[in-house]
Amino acid sequence: YAMTAAHKTLPLGTYVRVHNLENNRSLVVRINDRGPFVRGRIIDLSYTGAKDIGxxxxxxxxxxxVALGRRDTSAAGSATTYIQDDYYSGNFTFQVGAFLDRENAERQKRELAKKYKNAHITVYDRGDKIFYRVRVGRFTTLEEAVQQEEILIQDGFPDAILVAE
Structure with missing residues (x-):
């Protein structure tokens, strides 16, 4: 098993240091997936990573x-170095729903478009299933996105997922 993790917003391929505050153990893992989609959780570790820090x-x-960045493969020597990215600017949007039925996704998109800018659908093919993800908004800074998140929560979408594209 690989030392990997899922995170909602950090770019895939980013390395992070995860420090267990309860036993003071830490490790470095690579973000290779999206999640966790459970309120109050910020990262899902692979089994190997979770075992390593108890x-x-x-x-x-x-x-x-702590986001370390992308691994610098051009650096010489034995010490691992990382290229730090700007995680506070880019392309942020919110996923409000995910459907197997495209018509259900279209229906939710039409409803959201009445109130929110840039309501759109992205298609995700998992291999065994195709998901139609309904997203709203397009923000260039994390600060703008966080302000919109409060509005989504007040409007009845507490489980909306912030996505960095």
Whole structure:
């Protein structure tokens, strides 16, 4: 098993240091997936990573996550170095729903378009299923996106997922 993790917004390929605040153990993992989609959780570790910092038994723990950047493959020597990215600007949007039935996704998109800018659908082919993801908004800074998140929560979408594209 690989030392990988899922994170909602960090770019795929980003390395992060995860520090277990309950036992003071830490490790570096690569973000290779999206998630977790559970309120109050910020990262999902692979089994190997969770085992390495003592989370397998309890299943969850209080952790600190620090983005290190992308691995610098051009750096000479034995020490691993990282290229730091700007995680506060880019292209942010919110996923409000995901459907197997395209018509259901279209219906939600039409409703959202009445109130929110840039309501759109992205298609995700998992291999065994095709998902139609309904998204709203297009923000260039994380700060703008966080302000919109509060509005979505007030409007009845507490589970909207912030996505960095």
């Amino acid at each position: 989370i397998v038994g309890p299943g969850t723990a209080r952790v600190e996550v």
